[in-house]
Amino acid sequence: MALQIDLDEQVETPQLSLIMDELEAGEAAVELDDKAPQEVIAWAIDRFGSELAICSSFQAEGCLLIDMAWRIDPKIRVFTIDTGRQPQATYDLIDKVRERYEIKTEVFLPDTKVVEQMVTKHGNNLFYGDVNKRLLCCQVRKVLPLRRALMNYSAWMTGLRRDQWATRSNIRKIEIDHDHGGIVKLAPLADWTEQEVWDYLRANDVPYNALYDQGYKSIGCEPCTRAVGEGQDPRGGRWWWETGAPKECGMHCAIETGGFEHELAALLGRNGDGHTNGGG
Ligand code: SF4
Numbered sequence: 001m002a003l004q005i006d007l008d009e010q011v012e013t014p015q016l017s018l019i020m021d022e023l024e025a026g027e028a029a030v031e032l033d034d035k036a037p038q039e040v041i042a043w044a045i046d047r048f049g050s051e052l053a054i055c056s057s058f059q060a061e062g063c064l065l066i067d068m069a070w071r072i073d074p075k076i077r078v079f080t081i082d083t084g085r086q087p088q089a090t091y092d093l094i095d096k097v098r099e100r101y102e103i104k105t106e107v108f109l110p111d112t113k114v115v116e117q118m119v120t121k122h123g124n125n126l127f128y129g130d131v132n133k134r135l136l137c138c139q140v141r142k143v144l145p146l147r148r149a150l151m152n153y154s155a156w157m158t159g160l161r162r163d164q165w166a167t168r169s170n171i172r173k174i175e176i177d178h179d180h181g182g183i184v185k186l187a188p189l190a191d192w193t194e195q196e197v198w199d200y201l202r203a204n205d206v207p208y209n210a211l212y213d214q215g216y217k218s219i220g221c222e223p224c225t226r227a228v229g230e231g232q233d234p235r236g237g238r239w240w241w242e243t244g245a246p247k248e249c250g251m252h253c254a255i256e257t258g259g260f261e262h263e264l265a266a267l268l269g270r271n272g273d274g275h276t277n278g279g280g
Pocket of ligand 1: 083085127134135137138139141142220221223224249
């Protein structure tokens with residue numbers, strides 16, 4: 001039976017009121033580039049109000065952003081993508097943040113039917129040993145729920161930093177997100193280092209994921225993340241079995257390998273010509 005999901009429908013421009021155009025975003029990017037994270041966050045809260053949300057996977061940077069933004073506006077909205085495969089420590093932290101800041105994190109889950117079809121066909125641990133199946137899983141469990149989540153906001157704020165990985169070296173503190181209907185994407189920590197992040201967390205007693213104390217440096221889904229040794233690349237513990245593949249899931253940059261897209265289209269009930277199979 002075909003599934004009632006359509007990728008194109010999910011990237012339409014949201015019906016929100018505070019969208020920016022390319023010119024305004026470009027001017028703001030220049031103005032904000034050398035500003036401290038707090039100034040960028042304050043600017044965004046003023047500009048987008050309740051149509052702004054922090055997207056957090058509850059890594060160190062996401063927790064920092066929540067703390068900084070909450071100090072400026074305790075009503076700051078926060079959302080997360082729950083892939084269904086996250087470590088218990090991450091769920092514990094979400095609840096801890098909820099209690100500490102009285103923030104009700106908005107949680108977005110993958111489409112049940114698509115996950116059911118994917119794991120029935122390829123197994124629960126399809127990601128090991130095949131990059132395209134890993135990317136397929138990331139699409140189903142992360143990228144598609146993110147697209148649905150972003151229909152609710154005019155702007156989203158992330159904890160991305162330029163020195164995390166080569167694909168992130170050119171991110172701007174504010175840009176138009178063409179992958180998500182032209183809403184605004186902010187990265188107030190773009191020019192911060194890992195050391196600055198941890199200095200802030202400790203100075204402000206910000207809750208953080210307990211896995212960091214076990215040698216983890218970057219934390220995603222439980223089966224796809226492991227601790228790294230001292231001095232090793234912080235993202236080296238993500239999809240550690242892969243060689244030559246991007247340490248990205250597709251949430252922050254489009255990944256087109258020509259390998260997983262056909263399978264994704266099939267799971268979504270679409271033909272190769274882009275049309276949905278059958279009815280309902
Ligand atoms: S990180 Fe692993 S479990 Fe999580 S969505 Fe990607 S492939 Fe699936």
